[in-house]
Amino acid sequence: MLQHDVVIVGSGLAGMSAALEICGQLDVAIISKVYPTRSHSGAAQGGIAASLGNSEPDSQEEHMYDTVKGSDFLGDQDAIEMFTRDAPEIIYQLEHMGCVFSRTGEGKIAQRAFGGHSHPRACYAADRTGHAILHVLYEQVMKQGKRISIYPEWYLMSLIIRDNVCRGIVIYDIRSGNFEVIRAKGVIFATGGYGRAYRITSNAFANTGDGIIAAFNAGVPLEDMEFVQFHPTGLFGQGILVSEAARGEGGYLINGKGERFMEKYAPAKMELAPRDIVSRSEQREIDEGRGIDGKDYIYLDLRHLGKEKIMERLPQVRQLGIDFIGMDCITDPLPIQPTAHYSMGGIPTDKDGHVIIDDKGTQLTGFFAAGECACVSVHGANRLGTNSLLDAVVFGKRTGIAALKFAKGPRLSDMKEDEVLAPVKERISAVFSSPGTESINDIRDELKENMMSNCGVFREKEGLNKGLEKVKELRERYKNGKITDKSKLFNNELIEVLELGHMLEFSEIIFKGAIAREESRGAHSRTDFPKRDDRNWLKHTLAYLTEDGIELKYKPVTITKYQPEERKY
Amino acid sequence: MIFSIQRFNPEKDTSPYFQDYEFEIPKSATLLDCMNLIKWTQDGTLTHRMSCRSAICGSCAVKVNGHTLLACKTQASKVIKDGKVKIEPMGNMEIIKDLVVDFGQFWEKIERIKPWLVPDESEKPEKERYQSIDDFRKIDAGSTCIMCASCYSDCCSLDVDKGFLGPTSLAKAQRFIHDSRDRERLSRTGEISDKGGIWDCTHCGECSERCPTEAKPLERITSLRRTAIALGITNNIGARHVKAFVDSIAHSGRLNENILPIRSMGLFNISGLMSLIPIGIRMMMRRKNPPIIHKPIDEAEDVRRIFRKLRKG
Ligand SMILES: Cc1cc2nc3c(=O)[nH]c(=O)nc-3n(C[C@H](O)[C@H](O)[C@H](O)COP(=O)(O)OP(=O)(O)OC[C@H]3O[C@@H](n4cnc5c(N)ncnc54)[C@H](O)[C@@H]3O)c2cc1C
Ligand code: SF4
Ligand code: SF4
Numbered sequence: 001m002l003q004h005d006v007v008i009v010g011s012g013l014a015g016m017s018a019a020l021e022i023c024g025q026l027d028v029a030i031i032s033k034v035y036p037t038r039s040h041s042g043a044a045q046g047g048i049a050a051s052l053g054n055s056e057p058d059s060q061e062e063h064m065y066d067t068v069k070g071s072d073f074l075g076d077q078d079a080i081e082m083f084t085r086d087a088p089e090i091i092y093q094l095e096h097m098g099c100v101f102s103r104t105g106e107g108k109i110a111q112r113a114f115g116g117h118s119h120p121r122a123c124y125a126a127d128r129t130g131h132a133i134l135h136v137l138y139e140q141v142m143k144q145g146k147r148i149s150i151y152p153e154w155y156l157m158s159l160i161i162r163d164n165v166c167r168g169i170v171i172y173d174i175r176s177g178n179f180e181v182i183r184a185k186g187v188i189f190a191t192g193g194y195g196r197a198y199r200i201t202s203n204a205f206a207n208t209g210d211g212i213i214a215a216f217n218a219g220v221p222l223e224d225m226e227f228v229q230f231h232p233t234g235l236f237g238q239g240i241l242v243s244e245a246a247r248g249e250g251g252y253l254i255n256g257k258g259e260r261f262m263e264k265y266a267p268a269k270m271e272l273a274p275r276d277i278v279s280r281s282e283q284r285e286i287d288e289g290r291g292i293d294g295k296d297y298i299y300l301d302l303r304h305l306g307k308e309k310i311m312e313r314l315p316q317v318r319q320l321g322i323d324f325i326g327m328d329c330i331t332d333p334l335p336i337q338p339t340a341h342y343s344m345g346g347i348p349t350d351k352d353g354h355v356i357i358d359d360k361g362t363q364l365t366g367f368f369a370a371g372e373c374a375c376v377s378v379h380g381a382n383r384l385g386t387n388s389l390l391d392a393v394v395f396g397k398r399t400g401i402a403a404l405k406f407a408k409g410p411r412l413s414d415m416k417e418d419e420v421l422a423p424v425k426e427r428i429s430a431v432f433s434s435p436g437t438e439s440i441n442d443i444r445d446e447l448k449e450n451m452m453s454n455c456g457v458f459r460e461k462e463g464l465n466k467g468l469e470k471v472k473e474l475r476e477r478y479k480n481g482k483i484t485d486k487s488k489l490f491n492n493e494l495i496e497v498l499e500l501g502h503m504l505e506f507s508e509i510i511f512k513g514a515i516a517r518e519e520s521r522g523a524h525s526r527t528d529f530p531k532r533d534d535r536n537w538l539k540h541t542l543a544y545l546t547e548d549g550i551e552l553k554y555k556p557v558t559i560t561k562y563q564p565e566e567r568k569y
Numbered sequence: 570m571i572f573s574i575q576r577f578n579p580e581k582d583t584s585p586y587f588q589d590y591e592f593e594i595p596k597s598a599t600l601l602d603c604m605n606l607i608k609w610t611q612d613g614t615l616t617h618r619m620s621c622r623s624a625i626c627g628s629c630a631v632k633v634n635g636h637t638l639l640a641c642k643t644q645a646s647k648v649i650k651d652g653k654v655k656i657e658p659m660g661n662m663e664i665i666k667d668l669v670v671d672f673g674q675f676w677e678k679i680e681r682i683k684p685w686l687v688p689d690e691s692e693k694p695e696k697e698r699y700q701s702i703d704d705f706r707k708i709d710a711g712s713t714c715i716m717c718a719s720c721y722s723d724c725c726s727l728d729v730d731k732g733f734l735g736p737t738s739l740a741k742a743q744r745f746i747h748d749s750r751d752r753e754r755l756s757r758t759g760e761i762s763d764k765g766g767i768w769d770c771t772h773c774g775e776c777s778e779r780c781p782t783e784a785k786p787l788e789r790i791t792s793l794r795r796t797a798i799a800l801g802i803t804n805n806i807g808a809r810h811v812k813a814f815v816d817s818i819a820h821s822g823r824l825n826e827n828i829l830p831i832r833s834m835g836l837f838n839i840s841g842l843m844s845l846i847p848i849g850i851r852m853m854m855r856r857k858n859p860p861i862i863h864k865p866i867d868e869a870e871d872v873r874r875i876f877r878k879l880r881k882g
């Protein structure tokens with residue numbers, strides 16, 4: 001059995017930010033299923049929000065209001081206030097660490113406009129902001145040397161909670177195929193989002209919700225899981241993200257009849273309306289048979305911008321089309337579709353990352369969460385672009401500080417190694433000894449298709465119920481899933497099987513929450529309940545695992561400064 | 570199409586071998602899409618790394634028809650030759666299983682260059698430190714590196730000298746050495762000018778050719794060499810080599826291959842000079858030694874004039 005004072009699962013922006021607060025004072029370790037620099041945070045392109053006011057006057061209050069409004073009033077305003085207040089300081093700290101930022105003529109950090117923000121507030125490093133921050137944090141981790149233990153390519157298997165106290169985790173070494181139990185005073189989850197359950201997604205293969213499901217199975221509720229954000233421009237086929245810049249520079253969205261259809265939905269802002277509105281407009285065109293050749297995509301047309309402008313302003317977008325689908329946007333329109341992008345829901349926490357298990361603010365001792373896997377909630381029903389990198393660093397850091405303070409106190413609790421290993425080993429042997437009559441690939445494909453068509457941009461009762469039944473059927477079939485690689489060494493087929501299990505579990509929770517929520521709010525859009533219903537639904541969903549399956553409860557939204565009003569742009 | 574993929578599972582195989590998979594490439598599929606589909610529909614034991622599938626996480630580099638590239642950034646149809654493509658694990662690294670290699674040494678070499686900013690601790694700015702757009706541009710390209718190791722895999726110097734820091738570490742070093750906010754330019758440049766550093770690169774250009782980002786290591790190495798000479802860090806083999814090379818041409822219009830190695834080693838470096846003797850003897854035995862009498866070319870005066878002009882400018 002291994003032990004550390006604090007163990008962090010996840011090495012994206014949230015996990016590394018937390019580790020840097022703890023190292024040098026207590027013994028801290030980071031577990032990650034991919035090497036730290038491969039974490040999905042690196043894929044973020046656009047920027048990170050903070051009201052620095054470097055290109056025009058801005059204020060924390062405006063950042064707060066924009067975020068509250070963007071969240072469709074489901075965000076907790078005390079958390080949003082604190083998060084927007086911490087923002088400038090955190091950006092300066094990243095800069096002091098050596099983060100590469102694009103600069104203004106004066107040499108300040110450059111900032112650009114982003115959907116839903118009332119001022120240019122996105123600090124950026126060309127079109128690779130997440131990459132710049134991920135790498136600077138990893139540089140700082142390397143600088144700490146042995147003060148941070150890293151377990152790269154180790155996989156979280158389970159979270160150990162006894163008597164409402166978190167005691168540690170069980171992990172699996174992908175490289176050797178061995179298990180270890182880590183005893184810890186504090187455990188922080190920073191395991192990222194869950195967008196992978198959708199066929200069209202901008203998320204990495206790693207975003208399979210492992211952390212949230214480990215927490216759920218250990219008795220922790222999950223909050224607002226039904227809120228999944230779709231980005232309007234995913235490249236056809238898989239949903240790789242085409243930057244908002246393509247529309248910013250004047251790109252058109254065209255349907256199968258050759259029309260610029262945004263005229264119908266947002267005549268003033270056209271293609272530059274907020275993300276959820278554009279995604280819904282695209283989906284409506286597709287659903288009503290006006291996709292290209294009646295199929296499930298539309299065109300992002302850049303040809304009228306001309307070769308010169310494309311080469312100068314949008315070289316990356318052009319390269320993306322060439323590399324990933326073999327199309328050149330100078331000569332061809334790019335086929336695109338709405339793509340599952342960000343997971344608003346997750347493990348409920350307070351402003352310091354303590355995991356909260358009910359509507360009364362009860363903490364789960366020793367267990368913390370931060371980043372996309374957590375739900376504080378600052379994003380409510382819809383997160384604004386560039387607010388999630390900020391979420392990961394602000395709450396990563398705050399959670400690190402809270403975990404440090406906590407872990408200075410108690411002693412490591414006792415644990416019987418065999419007892420905690422047994423269920424994990426049982427699970428693995430069940431995978432290996434399954435009858436193998438079902439293809440894992442088919443189950444995964446069917447799940448992803450099911451999420452797209454029954455729980456995607458638009459939802460309605462019948463489809464949701466059908467979708468839920470389908471997930472249940474798939475969960476049964478999963479038990480007979482076939483695995484061919486039986487070796488211990490680097491068995492990533494086994495990892496994929498485990499990940500699929502997690503996706504099936506959280507998909508069911510998404511469906512349950514979506515069926516119950518009879519209103520349209522932010523990213524959750526019910527065609528049978530097209531209006532927001534503050535009287536009945538201005539509340540967070542909490543999903544619990546009980547003997548009879550998933551049970552839903554609710555908790556109120558914290559409203560301090562801004563009363564709900566209609567969200568108009 | 571035939572995907573001929575190198576397999577190796579040390580649990581059961583004694584040595585690597587190739588396995589052929591017949592697979593129809595779907596429209597617009599990337600190489601990674603194909604590898605995944607082969608794994609998912611034909612052979613679950615096939616093992617490779619991947620995550621972002623959008624060329625940013627640096628997980629999926631493999632050797633394709635002998636050259637390293639990112640599988641997720643490559644259209645499969647482009648790498649098929651005569652109905653076939655050959656896929657192998659990266660070079661200069663140990664194989665763990667199939668296409669998965671051990672990055673241990675790679676990261677050790679990154680850590681060796683102290684890959685973090687060392688700012689002036691005496692100034693504690695309240696907000697951000699200023700950096701001009703020009704200064705940002707100096708570190709922009711180098712900082713795009715995604716640590717995929719494509720360059721490392723195909724580097725010819727590393728192939729013969731495991732002690733070489735390698736293109737990735739040197740590109741990373743450039744990103745700090747040329748950062749207007751860093752205070753250790755001199756010592757950093759000194760360290761990478763030593764053995765295993767910038768002068769051990771043979772300028773073959775493989776690294777920049779393979780690099781999927783703007784990091785292009787050879788270009789970073791070239792600019793570091795300029796910095797080293799500008800900073801007067803010339804008391805090492807590589808810098809002396811360059812200086813002797815230039816001096817020789819400036820003087821006679823041609824390379825004095827007898828003097829060059831001696832000046833590169835340094836006139837007072839007795840053990841270094843002794844080490845040249847066997848090479849000299851071998852060269853003589855194979856009649857590869859340059860003429861003992863070094864004759865200037867006919868247009869030597871023109872060459873000298875060019876150099877005078879360049880040096881003045
Ligand atoms: C294409 C794209 C572009 C984006 N652009 C922006 C943007 O411009 N601005 C913005 O603010 N946000 C953006 N986002 C969102 C933002 O990038 C993420 O919300 C944020 O980076 C999440 O960081 P994180 O640290 O919580 O998780 P991640 O960076 O996803 O890290 C998760 C970590 O958990 C580890 N992990 C997961 N499961 C396990 C397990 N079972 N065992 C061990 N380790 C595990 C992983 O290895 C990884 O290290 C974008 C997202 C996408 C997909
Ligand atoms: S140019 Fe230098 S660093 Fe690059 S591959 Fe060749 S020898 Fe290696
Ligand atoms: S320099 Fe280029 S090829 Fe080398 S690791 Fe970095 S991104 Fe990859």
Ligand code: FES
Nearest residue numbers: 621622627629641
């Ligand atoms: S999968 Fe991330 S670089 Fe290819």
